[in-house]
Amino acid sequence: MPLDIYELLQLCTVRVFPKGAKKEWGSGFFVAPGLVLTCAHVVKRHQEMAICLEWQNQPLLGVVTVQSVLPDSPDIALLHVELSDGLSPPCVCLAPEIKPFARLYVYGYPDLSAEGGPVTLDSEGCAMRQGLKLIQAKGGQVRPGHSGAPVLNVETGNVCGMVRISRGRSTDFGGLAVPVSVVLEHLPALASDNQDFHRRDPCWCDYRTQHLKNRPQRIPSPDLQRREAELVEALWLLDYSQDGQEPRFQKWSKQLKLGSAFLIQARDSSVQQWLLQRLARQVPNFGNATIVELQISHALKADFDGIWRIFAEKLGEVTPNSDAIIDKLSGLRQTETVIIAMKGIHKLNDDSRSRLINEFWMPLLQAVCDRNCPTFRQRLMLFLTEDLPTAKGYRCLPLPSPALSNPEAVKLPIALEPLIEITSEDVMEWFERDIVYGSFEQQFGTAAAENMVLNEVPDWSSEPEKVLEEICAAFEIEAGLAGISPYWKLAG
Numbered sequence: 120m121p122l123d124i125y126e127l128l129q130l131c132t133v134r135v136f137p138k139g140a141k142k143e144w145g146s147g148f149f150v151a152p153g154l155v156l157t158c159a160h161v162v163k164r165h166q167e168m169a170i171c172l173e174w175q176n177q178p179l180l181g182v183v184t185v186q187s188v189l190p191d192s193p194d195i196a197l198l199h200v201e202l203s204d205g206l207s208p209p210c211v212c213l214a215p216e217i218k219p220f221a222r223l224y225v226y227g228y229p230d231l232s233a234e235g236g237p238v239t240l241d242s243e244g245c246a247m248r249q250g251l252k253l254i255q256a257k258g259g260q261v262r263p264g265h266s267g268a269p270v271l272n273v274e275t276g277n278v279c280g281m282v283r284i285s286r287g288r289s290t291d292f293g294g295l296a297v298p299v300s301v302v303l304e305h306l307p308a309l310a311s312d313n314q315d316f317h318r319r320d321p322c323w324c325d326y327r328t329q330h331l332k333n334r335p336q337r338i339p340s341p342d343l344q345r346r347e348a349e350l351v352e353a354l355w356l357l358d359y360s361q362d363g364q365e366p367r368f369q370k371w372s373k374q375l376k377l378g379s380a381f382l383i384q385a386r387d388s389s390v391q392q393w394l395l396q397r398l399a400r401q402v403p404n405f406g407n408a409t410i411v412e413l414q415i416s417h418a419l420k421a422d423f424d425g426i427w428r429i430f431a432e433k434l435g436e437v438t439p440n441s442d443a444i445i446d447k448l449s450g451l452r453q454t455e456t457v458i459i460a461m462k463g464i465h466k467l468n469d470d471s472r473s474r475l476i477n478e479f480w481m482p483l484l485q486a487v488c489d490r491n492c493p494t495f496r497q498r499l500m501l502f503l504t505e506d507l508p509t510a511k512g513y514r515c516l517p518l519p520s521p522a523l524s525n526p527e528a529v530k531l532p533i534a535l536e537p538l539i540e541i542t543s544e545d546v547m548e549w550f551e552r553d554i555v556y557g558s559f560e561q562q563f564g565t566a567a568a569e570n571m572v573l574n575e576v577p578d579w580s581s582e583p584e585k586v587l588e589e590i591c592a593a594f595e596i597e598a599g600l601a602g603i604s605p606y607w608k609l610a611g
Contacts, residue, residue: 124330125224127323128271129235131211134228135161135267137168146227146268147198149210151312155198157267158283159190172200174208176234192251193301194283211269212323213313214277215300218588218599219244223256225282227268240293254280254296261285261294270296274601276327349558350594351606355397357549364536368398371533376494378484380501384537387584389604391462391504394538396607399458403496408456410609415463423471441478449486456498460609465505476531507537540581547576559594
């Protein structure tokens with residue numbers, strides 16, 4: 120069993136070489152069962168010869184075929200290998216997040232170490248090379264043979280790119296890597312294949328959670344803390360033109376005063392947290408509410424009763440069973456607003472999702488009804504967040520439930536409109552607000568502010584997580600979205 124995510128990454132890698140070759144090889148890594156990603160130039164120069172893969176210094180005996188080759192630009196190849204029975208190498212988790220100053224970890228098979236070895240690098244951001252977007256990294260020696268190796272973003276615990284070429288094979292100038300965003304742009308089906316694997320196998324997610332928990336916490340300077348806090352406040356003013364989400368929340372939360380539940384969907388967990396706090400701040404008496412915030416883990420799929428233990432830890436001095444938890448929460452609801460946030464519902468299987476509704480939410484609503492709790496400024500709110508699949512449409516929770524005795528209580532979580540874009544017009548209107556424009560102008564000057572609004576914002580992507588990253592970069596928040604997302608926690 121791997122000790123950490125770095126050893127797990129190593130188990131995902133393979134050495135790629137032509138049959139019979141002794142001195143020429145490259146690297147690759149599993150992105151889905153039987154699918155290996157590598158550079159096109161690693162296999163193209165030997166296209167007349169059979170391709171072989173070596174995993175853990177042992178040959179993979181199955182037939183290897185080249186499924187896709189995109190040479191030159193973007194220099195991507197996808198291989199398929201028939202794995203023998205009982206052999207199931209782990210797969211990396213692909214995610215496009217990458218920003219300047221991020222620490223990177225590469226594991227591949229350089230020419231000086233055919234058995235494999237690591238190299239650490241520092242991201243300098245993305246640069247264009249002959250029309251191709253590449254990650255530019257420095258501070259480590261990228262050698263021949265590293266081509267096709269996975270690039271792990273140490274800040275996120277995901278693979279953000281694939282090594283393409285060295286910037287100086289005998290120096291510490293680093294190298295250039297193909298970003299995951301470029302890979303998925305040219306191989307869009309790979310996104311769903313990779314996501315499907317990690318929904319079935321939580322191994323990488325569990326190691327990533329532990330990695331991020333153990334990672335040394337950065338200590339920002341007082342000036343940076345001030346700027347981060349100011350940006351967080353300013354972002355509450357960013358309205359997105361997508362209709363339906365906040366108006367629907369406002370309508371139903373006012374109508375269902377006794378208790379209501381809402382499902383929040385977005386591709387990125389930081390965006391989910393931002394939306395969660397945007398909505399929670401609108402709940403009456405939010406400042407004095409009892410808030411219970413839970414992060415769902417894959418382990419709850421096999422042990423759903425573990426959720427009662429988590430609730431008991433959060434509430435304190437409560438027996439870890441459903442009756443005691445429901446009695447405690449409904450009792451609190453008699454005198455104050457109670458907000459429950461359960462993040463990462465996509466990690467639960469259908470049975471656990473059904474139990475969440477039928478063994479927790481419905482009985483809790485019924486208990487609140489039975490206690491005849493007041494509804495003037497007290498509320499019971501349940502927020503659920505989940506990842507938004509890129510290729511399989513939207514999911515919600517259409518689960519059967521018994522009717523409640525009080526018509527003011529909602530039966531099921533209401534699925535809000537997923538946030539899929541923030542347009543450049545939305546951002547420009549946000550920049551026009553006095554508090555936002557004034558803050559930016561004070562830091563960077565009038566000319567920079569005008570240039571930002573007129574020349575840079577129109578070229579930004581509309582994906583919400585990318586928009587927020589661009590805003591962080593514009594305000595020189597070095598850690599990007601990771602630097603301000605801790606401010607969005609509801610509790611603690």
